[in-house]
Amino acid sequence: MLEANIKQQLGAYLKNIVNPIEITVSTNGTEKSQELLSLASEISELQSDRITLTVDENSTGRAPQMAIAPIGKAPRVRFAGIPMGHEFTSLVLALLQAGGHPSKAAPELLEQIKTLDTELNFEVYISLSCHNCPDIVQATNLMAALNPKVTATMIDGALFQDEVNGLNIMAVPSVYLNGEHFGQGRMTLEEILNKVDTGAADKQASALAEKAPYDVLVVGGGPAGAAAAIYAARKGIRTGVVAERFGGQVADTMAIENFISVKATDGPKLVAGLEQHVLDYDVDLMKTQKAVRLEKKEFVEVELENGAVLKSKTVILATGARWREMNVPGEQEYRGKGVAYCPHCDGPLFKGKKTAVIGGGNSGIEAAIDLAGIVEHVTVLEFGDTLRADEVLVRKAESLANVTIIKEAMTTEVIGDGERVIGLKYTDRKNDESHLVDVAGIFVQIGLVPNSEFLQDTLALSNRGEIVINAHGETSIPGVFAAGDVTTTPYKQIIISMGSGATAALGAFDYLIRN
Incomplete structure (x- = not known):
């Protein structure tokens, strides 16, 4: 075997x-x-x-x-x-x-x-x-x-x-x-x-509250946060990383084939490498901790969900992004009961059943192709009048007999029987007609939302909720920098996030030596 x-x-x-x-x-x-x-x-x-x-x-x-x-x-x-x-x-x-x-x-x-x-x-x-x-x-x-x-x-x-x-x-x-x-x-x-x-949370909060102020505190443990921590630690300054989940959304990524010099890898393997690289330096890594407030006082203070407050001379925000939800009736009620966000993980549970994929970008079309080999049928619903996925992916999806692609389709409701998904409704945007599709599973692949809610009314955000930064990674608050998918940096890619993290760390170091 x-x-x-x-x-x-x-x-x-x-x-x-x-x-x-x-x-x-x-x-x-x-x-x-x-x-x-x-x-x-x-x-x-x-x-x-x-x-x-x-x-x-x-x-x-x-x-x-x-x-x-x-x-x-x-x-x-x-x-x-x-x-x-x-x-x-x-x-x-x-x-x-x-x-x-x-x-x-x-x-x-x-x-x-x-x-x-x-x-x-x-x-x-x-x-x-x-x-x-x-x-x-x-x-x-x-x-x-x-x-x-x-x-x-x-x-x-x-x-x-x-x-x-x-x-x-x-x-x-x-x-x-x-x-x-x-x-x-x-x-x-x-x-x-x-x-x-x-009692573990109280013990952790007590221990965290006693930590001395950092020179650089990185909030977030994805590629941007890891790169920022490494670049800061290499400068010989006191560096900490606080992250709700080390690796961020990369940990949920299956195939990575555009990371330069590495022909192919996967998310969990890359995350393990990132964590080990961070720990090779004198970095205080604090995992499973969520930031809920940031305030500039004598130090920059970051309050955690458990009540502890960490202090630092500079802070680098690298909280990343998460999958965007449809925000339609039934989505939350049937989340995990047919509404899913990871086709690699949950696809086998829908073997021989009808499914839908929401979104016609690379993620959506890749999901449809993967699911087509497992499920009875895949219906792709794209809001726009064209698919945003790479042409090679579109051609592959269109060649599959059990994949149907519907454009200009606005999903309006998830339908269930009280226990699981049985269908979805969408509106044809060309003529406003409503349609019902019988499906057992709905895979949502419609982009990302920045994890910046806790920063509302704290620093400058774009109309999409992204942290506004300049070429040095500086935010609107002196001493506070940001990097990666949570920022206005264009093109949300792993390698770009790493570069953004390095830039923010160098910017923070420059700020320290000048102030």
């Missing part, structure tokens, strides 16, 4: 297993059960002296399923389905952690996991094509590996359709804790711990 080169690499990794482990495979006589058993057999053969394989052919629980545990201990980590695709890394890490290989997570997070004193049973519904899902699977698996009160199960939604339908899961990752819905979408280990560890 595994290719020769993958086997060779996996064999090298598995040599890091310190203590013997046991893999238990639960089967139910299906082809998928045989696939999972074959995978487990190949893994156990690579390290037969450290890995024992047991087969349960009479399982009363989920099957096919793989359970991993140290020899002689009850399993706390399970994979319901075949953990390949994006989840193969999750499997490898689970094997290593069960075998006693230490995690690279921050020591304070590891200690926080070990001190949790509540029974926590995580069930993470995923799709194997979801690039956001492994973060949660790996986080909950690590918690289960370190704390006997925690269990974690990855569940492939495409394989366990009855469960998905019973829970009305229409988007992944979808996390259940002790049988109750816990969260949806990308979450980091820090975010999960903050939600289950009562």
Whole structure:
């Protein structure tokens, strides 16, 4: 099942297993059960002296399923389905952690996991094509590996359709804790711990409030924020980064093929590289913290959602942007119940069903092309009279028999049955006629909105809500700079954001030495 080169690499990794482990495979006589058993057999053969394989052919629980545990201990980590695709890394890490290989997570997070004193049973519904899902699977698996009160199960939604339908899961990752819905979408280990560890927020706020003022404080952890932090730290000045989610929207990007000198990569890989590069310098990185207020006093003060206030001589705002919503009736009600924003993640959940894509730019047409290979039919609705996507993408979409493109279409309502999406309404802008399209899923791809709401009435913003900056990254407040997608910088691209971040950091340094 595994290719020769993958086997060779996996064999090298598995040599890091310190203590013997046991893999238990639960089967139910299906082809998928045989696939999972074959995978487990190949893994156990690579390290037969450290890995024992047991087969349960009479399982009363989920099957096919793989359970991993140290020899002689009850399993706390399970994979319901075949953990390949994006989840193969999750499997490898689970094997290593069960075998006693230490995690690279921050020591304070590891200690926080070990001190949790509540029974926590995580069930993470995923799709194997979801690039956001492994973060949660790996986080909950690590918690289960370190704390006997925690269990974690990855569940492939495409394989366990009855469960998905019973829970009305229409988007992944979808996390259940002790049988109750816990969260949806990308979450980091820090975010999960903050939600289950009562009192964590107060501890963090207290610790943050005691921090000494910075020379440069970067607000935001996307490409612009990372570049700004690196350029500032290289100047030898006290640098901090506060970010709600390190990586920003890049973490949700699948294929990146226009990052100069790197022929092809993906968002999670680029984000991991950015974070490591930042941490190579003396940068105080504060994750899972949201800025809610900025004020210029003796220092520039940034208030966080938990109440803590950080102070700095200069601040670089790099809060980025988020997916624009349709703002039509039904969108919020059916968000995660058919209304989705990530075709890579949620597309497999609509296999064989009718879907719609809102938006005819590159993102929208790429989404339609990707979905066409999975779903029954894709209807693309574009507000304008022409498609804004690259010609090569348009030609590809138009060549697909199960893709219909409708221009001058204004989406007016999301229709549901109380539990999930069943259709949408749009108005033909040429004649004002209203139409109903029967769809089970709606993928919204209509551009970005700057994350600048907390800056209203604080500094100059454009009519689109973008922070107005000059060629040096300066805003309307002395000592406050900005960079990336949240600014008036044209062309929202990763490489442009990085350059913008570098410019803002150099501008901030120049401000410091002159003031």
